[in-house]
Amino acid sequence: MAEPGRADGVRNRRLLLRAATEAFAECGVDVPMSEIAQRAGVAKGTVFRHFPTKDDLLAAIMMQLLDRLLGTADRLLRAADAGRALRDFMAHGIGLLAADRAFCEVIGRPSLQHAEVREAIDRLCDSVEDLTARARHQGAVRGDITGTDIVLLLGGIHQTAQPLLDREPRAWQRFLEIAFDGLCARDSAALPYPPPARLRMPDPSSASHPVTA
Amino acid sequence: MAEPGRADGVRNRRLLLRAATEAFAECGVDVPMSEIAQRAGVAKGTVFRHFPTKDDLLAAIMMQLLDRLLGTADRLLRAADAGRALRDFMAHGIGLLAADRAFCEVIGRPSLQHAEVREAIDRLCDSVEDLTARARHQGAVRGDITGTDIVLLLGGIHQTAQPLLDREPRAWQRFLEIAFDGLCARDSAALPYPPPARLRMPDPSSASHPVTA
Amino acid sequence: MAEPGRADGVRNRRLLLRAATEAFAECGVDVPMSEIAQRAGVAKGTVFRHFPTKDDLLAAIMMQLLDRLLGTADRLLRAADAGRALRDFMAHGIGLLAADRAFCEVIGRPSLQHAEVREAIDRLCDSVEDLTARARHQGAVRGDITGTDIVLLLGGIHQTAQPLLDREPRAWQRFLEIAFDGLCARDSAALPYPPPARLRMPDPSSASHPVTA
Amino acid sequence: MAEPGRADGVRNRRLLLRAATEAFAECGVDVPMSEIAQRAGVAKGTVFRHFPTKDDLLAAIMMQLLDRLLGTADRLLRAADAGRALRDFMAHGIGLLAADRAFCEVIGRPSLQHAEVREAIDRLCDSVEDLTARARHQGAVRGDITGTDIVLLLGGIHQTAQPLLDREPRAWQRFLEIAFDGLCARDSAALPYPPPARLRMPDPSSASHPVTA
């Protein structure tokens, strides 16, 4: 509108990502692009200049998350105590999710099919698999726990605590502890269901059920 | 011309609920009302005769779910093995959620604020609290686990397995087992975060943060 | 399942077609749907209720034109004087085009790829081919004139007179006469270019050049 | 630092005209300005520096066309065989139009109202009138054919062949021959409609009917 001057493109991109992350986190993926523009203090057209479609914007936000997760996972691969490292990774990941309501809703959206996002998820799965394997070998978790279990639990634990997040932003720690105790339980019987297959983002072709497996 | 219209009305209401449950489960809450009307084999106007707004329809579906959960909880209160009963309750609840993609999305919607729904959630929490207390007293779960933990875990475990649901509809059993092992872990240290407060549906007035606590 | 409100629907569809024909004729295909709605005296949504996309509306208008042309062609096939019939057909066709500026612009639009439209064009070409063959056999036109020539000339003659249409709505008669004289010229040398192939609407797949051949 | 910027400006203007001609020819007048900028290898702002509005750019392209037509007409005025000259002029003109899909669409656009364009059209009409008068006097065309007829036929013949252009870029020669035969037909009855008035571009004020006369 009466915006004084044209801001640096880089700066606006950052403003937009911040505004979008916030808006998606608060309102979910159905928040209008115009709301995001407003929060970023730019005109609607500027959003589309930086992110040609809404799904491109969602994908960019996913990438932020995935990049941070990947960085953490790779760093923790060098830790001596693999069990501790695995738990730290989960804590970090859940903490990131806790800031973003959109994560649950983004599943099944075309944004997950961006080549970039698919690759990042793939790389993340690789690293978490390594992280988990080390914990398994050190006896820190049961022998039948896989990296995919861990990735799935990230979202699940976050979701468990989500209704509390407003009033108790750290409540997820409670459920992480419970889950981690379950992951360790060495003397228990075999789990009643085999380990899940590696996560595969759905091909852009399959249109029926939009959920991944 | 005694009551045929009324009978029709009852029948249509049932058709609509079935169709809506199915449609929401398959497509999520963004499915158009027209799609629901079509699946039910009635005209759009008829949907609105029975459910004045979309959120009323969502609330009715929530009520179905909650009623079934409540029935199960109350029945299981009479079981001898309280640990077994708690686990059965969770399995039943997660199984219901697994059939309905809309459940995750409904959080934060005004449908959660229907007086009827709030009351049902309240009643459910009471029953699950009882169920959990019995399991606690029988030593089947740790002493610091509450009914609210259990209710929250319902959604969380479902969410953990959700990306697998298409290909492996029973995968949630694996994560229920893990979580339940964690709930039992008697020799562990205290949980790092205190038990959550009782679930409270948000007041219809507070519009900012749509998540409950 | 009576048909009470449907009378309105039929009436509105007619209003819309009339309004759209007028609007396209006056303003070209770029006229906004909202303008058409306004001219028809209905709300925007009503246009889309009747014609799900703009191209559907354009296709419906094309169908009006093609149906009338086809009716005329078929009727004239029974005339005794084939040369006269062919000229009458052209006069009728050009008269229809003269009322519609959109016709020139619609070429290459997806509306031409509607199955219904393609079939109508096909049928029209068949009839005009017959009409032309009869004129050829009666010696009313040169031996190397085909139905496709005639169909193409319809648009061409209209286009020739178009800049005059506002002030002289019948000026196309002058150019029809000139063209028809050219079609008859029996003692002339062979035409410098072979007859065109049958008109074929482009496959929806070919996206490069949107013009038909 | 004498005039390098100016030289750049001239060069850019030429690049832009070339790119725009090409883009309009391929895609029609709705091609975005950004596409033209890209084809010219300059930034969008540069397009607007040279042509303040899109219609200014269209007008400049019209001027190119008109200048070439005018040059040809004037050159052919000196030919001995006036009938041959007239036909050569038409062939040249149609050939130019055949390369430019935008020409048909430009009719009715404000670009036709540029003073410069109006003058060029006027001058062209004068020359073509002379050209036609000479052909008339030599008996090469009917006595009631005017220069305006010829100018109008340029667009009309092009339009006739347009649907074939993709596959048969020279098909217009067939229709030029037919039309020219019609123009010659000396023994025919009088044409059924009087010669058109001189072409007049519409006043910028009259906004209702966008077609010229």
Place this chain on the structure above:
DNA sequence: AATGAATGAGAATTCATTCAT
């Protein structure tokens, strides 16, 4: 009561044009 046509407030997206650097 049921129907389905009509409504109109948005939603995403495009693009000519402006303007700061």
Place this chain on the structure above:
DNA sequence: TATGAATGAATTCTCATTCAT
């Protein structure tokens, strides 16, 4: 002068909801 980021009006289309029949 050239650049390209920003603008915002305009456009197509969707969908919850209302209402006449």
